[in-house]
Amino acid sequence: MPNISRTGKIMPASPIRKLVPFSEKAKQEGVKVYHLNIGQPDIHTPEHALAVLKEYKGKVVEYCHSAGFESYRRALAKQYAGMGINFNYKQIMVTFGGSEGLIYVLMSTMDPGDEIIIPEPYYTNYNSYATMAGAKVVPIQSSFEDGFALPPISEFEKKITSKTRAILISNPNNPTGYLYSKEELLQIKDLALKYDLYIIADEVYRDFCYDGSTHYSMMQIEGLEQNTILIDSTSKRYSECGIRVGFVITKNQEVLDTLMKFAQARLSPPYFGQLVGMASIDTPESYFQEVREEYVKRRNCLINGLNKIPGVSSPMPKGAFYTIARLPIDDSEIFCRWMLETFRYENQTVMMAPAAGFYATPGLGKNEVRLAYVINTDDLKKALKCLEEGLKAYPGNTYNK
Numbered sequence: 001m002p003n004i005s006r007t008g009k010i011m012p013a014s015p016i017r018k019l020v021p022f023s024e025k026a027k028q029e030g031v032k033v034y035h036l037n038i039g040q041p042d043i044h045t046p047e048h049a050l051a052v053l054k055e056y057k058g059k060v061v062e063y064c065h066s067a068g069f070e071s072y073r074r075a076l077a078k079q080y081a082g083m084g085i086n087f088n089y090k091q092i093m094v095t096f097g098g099s100e101g102l103i104y105v106l107m108s109t110m111d112p113g114d115e116i117i118i119p120e121p122y123y124t125n126y127n128s129y130a131t132m133a134g135a136k137v138v139p140i141q142s143s144f145e146d147g148f149a150l151p152p153i154s155e156f157e158k159k160i161t162s163k164t165r166a167i168l169i170s171n172p173n174n175p176t177g178y179l180y181s182k183e184e185l186l187q188i189k190d191l192a193l194k195y196d197l198y199i200i201a202d203e204v205y206r207d208f209c210y211d212g213s214t215h216y217s218m219m220q221i222e223g224l225e226q227n228t229i230l231i232d233s234t235s236k237r238y239s240e241c242g243i244r245v246g247f248v249i250t251k252n253q254e255v256l257d258t259l260m261k262f263a264q265a266r267l268s269p270p271y272f273g274q275l276v277g278m279a280s281i282d283t284p285e286s287y288f289q290e291v292r293e294e295y296v297k298r299r300n301c302l303i304n305g306l307n308k309i310p311g312v313s314s315p316m317p318k319g320a321f322y323t324i325a326r327l328p329i330d331d332s333e334i335f336c337r338w339m340l341e342t343f344r345y346e347n348q349t350v351m352m353a354p355a356a357g358f359y360a361t362p363g364l365g366k367n368e369v370r371l372a373y374v375i376n377t378d379d380l381k382k383a384l385k386c387l388e389e390g391l392k393a394y395p396g397n398t399y400n401k
């Protein structure tokens, strides 16, 4: 039989999806499973954006410019200027979700063996993108105790080698919900300039910041024109995960030219996705206000509920819609599987993502889970009750032992 490639063999499988067969089995048995494991929001996509699909009268669905419709890119440049992020339309590329953008950015900036520093815990797919580029993720531990703030810059400096090419931050963060401050971004700036590094700023959750806090973009930090590469997406902004439209923005012409070679090889970003994305630009501010209010309600419900369960703790996230919770258990993968396979409370259970998959350092996150508050508060309360009862019944509960 012909061989599978080395890259194919080391390409990681999704640690979040490992438990899917167990949740499917529970559902086949008629058990209600509350999904706190994935970031698929139930928020409605703006209706006026979806309307363009129904109204489409074209006769041929053509390829478009590899960087996206020029009219869309011009409209996006205007939209970002309104958010205080200035660039010209030739400095934004439309990609197949932020995911494709991240892949092309790593392919454009990293050689096999090069290193990229990422504070852990981090979005697990970064491992996959790095594997595709042959790059190595070097983790820097952020700590639960201080809500997963930026680790001290001295820790970054300890990990910098001649192979370090980039720092990647997700802001606000998936999986921790941490929102980096302007001061923290300025610390990253100094580091990037000192060691001549790219800063890949994944800001796909930038619209979800709470408690009056504002998002500060890496693109707003001056003096980093050659270093900063911004990743953004329509997926979470307008609850349009399925239209597959994201963006890469950078002022570094060499990076843009290189990205373009990858983009040209895949010809065109999605046509209908761009139509929906373009119409979405007109979404009124009231939509975002409502969505944010809903997420704040959900966040408060989940975090306050978690912190009331004996032995459970979670910091209060300031952004995105995830949190890392610490549970009174030794191994969250075993516990999450037990919840799906064995435990039932009034014929219901909860699916959570074991947090170890979000860390690169072996052993970290074993007593933690990542939870997404993408379901309504009534269901969240039921899920919390299930978790509380599950922990009470779990033979491996270490609380007060």
Ligand SMILES: Cc1ncc(COP(=O)(O)O)c(C=O)c1O
Binding pocket: 039, 096, 097, 098, 099, 100, 123, 170, 174, 202, 204, 232, 233, 234, 235, 241, 245, 246
């Ligand atoms: C941190 C982060 N970055 C990037 C993405 C990619 O999103 P998309 O490809 O849908 O734009 C996601 C999706 O969940 C994410 O959580």
